[in-house]
Amino acid sequence: MPTIDRPARRIPSRFIAAALGGLLAVALAGCGAAATPTPVPPAAATAAASVPTAAPPAPATPAPASAAPATSVPSVAPAAGGTGTFAAWCAFVIDVNTKYGYMTNKNYSATPPTMDVERQIVTEALSRLNEWVASTPPEIKDATAAEVAWFQRMKAYGDAHGWTDAAAFPPPTTAESTLIASLVPYQQKECGITFGK
Secondary structure, eight states, rough: OOOBOOOOSSSSSEEEBBBBBOOEEEEEESSBBBBBSSSOEEEEEEHTTTTTSSSOOOOOOOOOTOOOOOOOOSSSOSOOOOOOOHHHHHHHHHHHHHHHTTTTEEESSSOOOHHHHHHHHHHHHHTTHHHHHOOOOOHGGHHHHHHHHHHHHHHHHHHOOOOGGGSOOOOOHHHHHHHHHHHHHIIIIIIIIIEOO
């Protein structure tokens, strides 16, 4: 996603966001990157990068009474995209991660985001999916698509079972982790984003 780019993910360790940080990126630090438009060392990317192999999803558990109602999640990323610019993509990642306090002055927090913050980042990134995809430059199109797919699974799981147990969320696949991790250096070089300083 916006790579919900985050340095690390909390799934066993941490992801979201490098992409939205790696939303996207990648970024969710405990459960989910993000997105570049998944910035991830912003939680998605770094977290994803720290997940060496994909673990099978945890068995489904009943949704807590306080679980938020499910919202519509696109099942796949739009086929278009990959024609954006690094400036547009960086702006998207920075906007989403800053809005929910996971980033300040283009720096991802060294502290993994709470599950509530991850929920907000993932939900925001996916609610702006068309913008996220359209802003993505060709060189990170595949990484962004991987982050989007992972965010979609995270949101579907969180909406169905509650955003409470980071370890229960489905991690990115090995292939997705590799792609999402590439958003971290991209964010550093092209966006001037730093992680946990």
